Amino acid sequence: MRRKKTQVTAVKDVSFEVDYGELFGLVGPNGAGKTTTIKMLTTMLIPTSGVAKVLGYDVKKDVTKVRQNIGIVLGGERGLYTRVNAIDNLRYFADLYGVPVSVRDKRIKELLQFMGLWDRAKDRVETYSKGMKQRLHLARGLINDPQLIFLDEPTTGLDPEIAKETRNMIRELIEKGKTILLTTHYMFEADELCKRVGIIRNGEVVALDTPSGLKKYVMDTSVVEVQGFGITENEVAKFKGIPDVLAVSADLNEDKQVLKIQTTKGSEIISEVQQILKNSRIYDLNIKEPTLEDAYLRLIEGSRK
Amino acid sequence: MPETHRVIYSAFRMAMLHWMADPQWVIPNIIAPFVFTFVALTLFAGADGSFGLYAVLGGGMMGMWGNTLYASGFAIDFERWQGTLEEVVAAPSNLLHVITGRSVSNALFGLTNMVAILLIAVFVFRVPLGLANPVLFAFSLVLTLLSVSALGLIFASSFVLTRSAQIFTNGLEFPIYVISGSMFPIALLPFWTYPASFILGPTWGIQAIRAAATSADVPLAFWSDIGIMLAITVAYVIVAALLFKLVETKSRRDGTLVQA
Amino acid sequence: MKLVLTLSQMSFFVFVGEYAHLNVAYIAIGNAIQTMSWNTVFSVINITGQDKWGGTLPLLLATPAPRLPVFVGRAMIHIFDGMLSVAISFAFATLLFGVNLGNANVLALVIVVFLTAFTMSGFGLLIGGFSFHFRNPMVFANIFTFILLIFCGVNFPVSSLPQVLQPISYIFPLTYGINAGRLTISGATLTDVSLQLGQMLIVGFIAMFVGYALFRLFENMARKTGRLEAE
Numbered sequence A: 001m002r003r004k005k006t007q008v009t010a011v012k013d014v015s016f017e018v019d020y021g022e023l024f025g026l027v028g029p030n031g032a033g034k035t036t037t038i039k040m041l042t043t044m045l046i047p048t049s050g051v052a053k054v055l056g057y058d059v060k061k062d063v064t065k066v067r068q069n070i071g072i073v074l075g076g077e078r079g080l081y082t083r084v085n086a087i088d089n090l091r092y093f094a095d096l097y098g099v100p101v102s103v104r105d106k107r108i109k110e111l112l113q114f115m116g117l118w119d120r121a122k123d124r125v126e127t128y129s130k131g132m133k134q135r136l137h138l139a140r141g142l143i144n145d146p147q148l149i150f151l152d153e154p155t156t157g158l159d160p161e162i163a164k165e166t167r168n169m170i171r172e173l174i175e176k177g178k179t180i181l182l183t184t185h186y187m188f189e190a191d192e193l194c195k196r197v198g199i200i201r202n203g204e205v206v207a208l209d210t211p212s213g214l215k216k217y218v219m220d221t222s223v224v225e226v227q228g229f230g231i232t233e234n235e236v237a238k239f240k241g242i243p244d245v246l247a248v249s250a251d252l253n254e255d256k257q258v259l260k261i262q263t264t265k266g267s268e269i270i271s272e273v274q275q276i277l278k279n280s281r282i283y284d285l286n287i288k289e290p291t292l293e294d295a296y297l298r299l300i301e302g303s304r305k
Numbered sequence B: 001m002p003e004t005h006r007v008i009y010s011a012f013r014m015a016m017l018h019w020m021a022d023p024q025w026v027i028p029n030i031i032a033p034f035v036f037t038f039v040a041l042t043l044f045a046g047a048d049g050s051f052g053l054y055a056v057l058g059g060g061m062m063g064m065w066g067n068t069l070y071a072s073g074f075a076i077d078f079e080r081w082q083g084t085l086e087e088v089v090a091a092p093s094n095l096l097h098v099i100t101g102r103s104v105s106n107a108l109f110g111l112t113n114m115v116a117i118l119l120i121a122v123f124v125f126r127v128p129l130g131l132a133n134p135v136l137f138a139f140s141l142v143l144t145l146l147s148v149s150a151l152g153l154i155f156a157s158s159f160v161l162t163r164s165a166q167i168f169t170n171g172l173e174f175p176i177y178v179i180s181g182s183m184f185p186i187a188l189l190p191f192w193t194y195p196a197s198f199i200l201g202p203t204w205g206i207q208a209i210r211a212a213a214t215s216a217d218v219p220l221a222f223w224s225d226i227g228i229m230l231a232i233t234v235a236y237v238i239v240a241a242l243l244f245k246l247v248e249t250k251s252r253r254d255g256t257l258v259q260a
Numbered sequence C: 001m002k003l004v005l006t007l008s009q010m011s012f013f014v015f016v017g018e019y020a021h022l023n024v025a026y027i028a029i030g031n032a033i034q035t036m037s038w039n040t041v042f043s044v045i046n047i048t049g050q051d052k053w054g055g056t057l058p059l060l061l062a063t064p065a066p067r068l069p070v071f072v073g074r075a076m077i078h079i080f081d082g083m084l085s086v087a088i089s090f091a092f093a094t095l096l097f098g099v100n101l102g103n104a105n106v107l108a109l110v111i112v113v114f115l116t117a118f119t120m121s122g123f124g125l126l127i128g129g130f131s132f133h134f135r136n137p138m139v140f141a142n143i144f145t146f147i148l149l150i151f152c153g154v155n156f157p158v159s160s161l162p163q164v165l166q167p168i169s170y171i172f173p174l175t176y177g178i179n180a181g182r183l184t185i186s187g188a189t190l191t192d193v194s195l196q197l198g199q200m201l202i203v204g205f206i207a208m209f210v211g212y213a214l215f216r217l218f219e220n221m222a223r224k225t226g227r228l229e230a231e
Helices: A034-041 A063-069 A086-096 A101-114 A130-141 A160-175 A187-193 A211-217 A233-241 A266-276 A292-304 B004-021 B023-044 B049-082 B085-090 B095-124 B134-161 B165-179 B191-198 B201-214 B220-254 C002-019 C024-034 C036-054 C057-062 C067-096 C106-131 C137-146 C163-169 C173-185 C194-225
Strands: A003-005 A008-011 A023-027 A070-073 A148-152 A179-184 A196-201 A204-209 A222-229 A245-252 A257-263 A281-288
Touching (some): A008 A034, A034 A179, A086 B004, A160 A179, A160 A187, A179 A187, A187 A292, A196 A292, A204 A292, A233 A245, A233 A257, A233 A266, A245 A292, A257 A292, A266 A281, B023 B049, B023 C137, B049 B095, B049 B165, B095 B134, B134 B220, C002 C024, C036 C067, C036 C137, C067 C106, C106 C137, C106 C173, C106 C194
Antiparallel strands (some): A222 A281
């Protein structure tokens, strides 16, 4: 699929497939095109070219059928009617989705209870906390009991406690047999939840595999983690120039700097590290197994070159 | 598939809930018609009773109009501002039906506006308000209301396209008061404005309403006025349905559903 | 856009007047001068609204700049805008609705219009002061702009109003302004209308003073209760 939005091509070339009952993750930095992809799949945007089929229905031709059978959770501060309460919000969308009247009110109650919002159900949404609003978004996405659910960055901006609960809820949904497509910029979240992960950057999918598959991609490498003081940007740049160094990430704060160097060289690199950083102090240096985050980093940086 | 009447009712209900949350927003809609009627009544004060009726009916008409026009645009703009426009479009229901529900609630406010003006006229200005043919009066009133709402739908569709439509419709409010002959016969207007007057359903509706108010045996013209208005209203609905489809597709293509 | 608004408002009342066999020139003149209320009262009331909603009000009030000059400065733009609107409206009035400016004392008229715009902006400050406290100045702006059509001798003389309501007319500077305007069109000089102008200025300054006081009062209240930004 491809989508050109005025002068910016948000999504250049995205292709993937998701199986029934799968939890598929789309991971990438901000602006990579995750949200645009979801909006195309959920009929909010029309792709400029390409084909997409959701549950067997074409997103351009069978628009109503697609809309009928999916759940969409974009989340955030908007997307809810803040001057009315949760029940009225859900009821409205239940009607727009054609939820049978006989099950409507019961389902609303069940969903709000499931989300832990039932005791505040009659309060105006403008009085809800961020976490509560996110849960209401989730409830709204489930109102038509969809087979397939799209979650756009469901835990971004939430307190860790609440984010954890949200992830548990997502797992429960998979156990119930739902299919979920999730976007996130948290690698650990994708690692934890997803069966397969697609890494997207600058509107293109640069890798697509299971988490362990992606980690294998960097299995031949080790990550040397250096904690030190007085490390400069220049020195970091020197690392990037070394052959067999695949990627370098640097977290340079005032009081502490952490470098992660991905390399195939293994422990042989240590002497070079000491050489380059001879004017700085090294507190700690160790070699680690690569994580999904490292794989991600590698792929992202790789596609930059 | 969601049933049409359920969608319309639900949108109507949502509009009502929002009104109850913020009742003061009705005021801007009804101020202009109210003031205009007051002025007209004062200007007509020297003349006889039927002038008074003229002014009151015209004022009521303007009340309905003002509310519909302003609110039709606001319906879409409100969704954009709340951030719910995308979610609403993404639902399987037809956007036209959703907005229709809102339009009906606006029409209702328009009606209460009219009643308020009527009351002021009777009690403050002592305008004698004998309705010669109450049944046909109510009949033509309701039909005119529907006609106004249908025209409001057409304006609403332009809002899906862009927020700047607000300026356009705001600017239309007063001209329509003039062109529709709400407060004076359109015969007074220069002839080149007549075509504009004639495509407005309410122009015909007002004539019918006045006829029903002033004579129990309505002239034949009453029925032809009603007929023409109905035809125009049906045309409005068809145009609105087409426009909504077009406009929604374009917005989805250009990504303008989100507030810029 | 404002042009369309102005012209249609004037047309409306002119045609109504015509239907009632009244002197439409009277109506046209009144409406022409009243046009400025959109630029003055309406806009001034909304200044605070925009600031509040735009979130810039807290920033503005955080500066040590003295309040009055800031607002007065902005009001100047509105005043000249208003005068322009009036000029255009008079053009319409003479071309379309048979208003005869032949005998008019134009200089005096211009001064009258200027002073009216000035005092009406001040009046806007007064109402703006009230609406500062509430969520929607728009509602106030609407009410107070339209209500002028009833009370200020725009379409009919104040004497046409019921006795009880007449005193209200004299709160609005516009009433005096239109009165003086009509006189200058018939050829009166500045000295002839000086009483009107004097009264208008007094009313205008009282309005500004009270408005300013209200602003400061509500500003302090808002600081204490944290309501400077839109909820």
